[in-house]
Amino acid sequence: MIQYPRRYAIYDTETTGLTPALDQIVELAVKVCDRDGTTTAKHWMIRGDRPSCPEAFNAHKITEERRAAEGIEAKVAYEEFLELIGDRPLIGHNAIQFDNPMLWNNLFRAGFDPDKLNPKFKATVDTAALYKAKKLGDAQRWYETHHDFAMRILSTIAPGVKFNLKTACAEMGINVADVALHSAAGDVEAVSRLYNKLIV
Numbered sequence: 001m002i003q004y005p006r007r008y009a010i011y012d013t014e015t016t017g018l019t020p021a022l023d024q025i026v027e028l029a030v031k032v033c034d035r036d037g038t039t040t041a042k043h044w045m046i047r048g049d050r051p052s053c054p055e056a057f058n059a060h061k062i063t064e065e066r067r068a069a070e071g072i073e074a075k076v077a078y079e080e081f082l083e084l085i086g087d088r089p090l091i092g093h094n095a096i097q098f099d100n101p102m103l104w105n106n107l108f109r110a111g112f113d114p115d116k117l118n119p120k121f122k123a124t125v126d127t128a129a130l131y132k133a134k135k136l137g138d139a140q141r142w143y144e145t146h147h148d149f150a151m152r153i154l155s156t157i158a159p160g161v162k163f164n165l166k167t168a169c170a171e172m173g174i175n176v177a178d179v180a181l182h183s184a185a186g187d188v189e190a191v192s193r194l195y196n197k198l199i200v
Helices: 054-060 064-070 074-085 095-109 114-122 125-137 146-154 167-173 186-198
Strands: 008-015 025-033 039-045 090-092
Touching: 008 054, 008 074, 008 095, 008 114, 025 074, 025 095, 039 064, 039 074, 039 186, 054 074, 054 167, 064 167, 074 095, 090 095, 090 186, 095 114, 095 146, 125 146, 125 167, 125 186
Parallel strands: 008 090
Antiparallel strands: 008 025, 025 039
């Protein structure tokens, strides 16, 4: 039986667009969870010089004025984020195909060596893959790493199968009425609830 981590860091990003090589992280959030049940959550608004494309803005609703007023320098935010997650494995919803590449590129542009995080990225547990596999009646095979499993599942063509975070929570009976989806902090909380329901 596959063992999933009980000590981990769930994270999410809101960005200026969908292109990791060009787009910037607007908001970054994380919730670190330890085996004794203690949790710490934090999020950062990050200043930048690339405006959000209309599609991204319609999702996160973060204006450039708010970003400039409330945001901090990217380097400071990433330093605090990396210190907080420590050696915990990462968890995210569609993180393997989106958040991880976005974070890698933004760390690189901020002067960090993101290759040091490659083992952590490779070990990321993706709740989108876990949920989609559940809907498909599939599961991680004994010889697969979670990364290989997630890439196989997420690349599987399945017409009509929806596995976005809102759908996953609704179909799993998870109440997220009290969280703001499409904010990084809200999505982190929703992923936390989804992950714990999926691995029971």
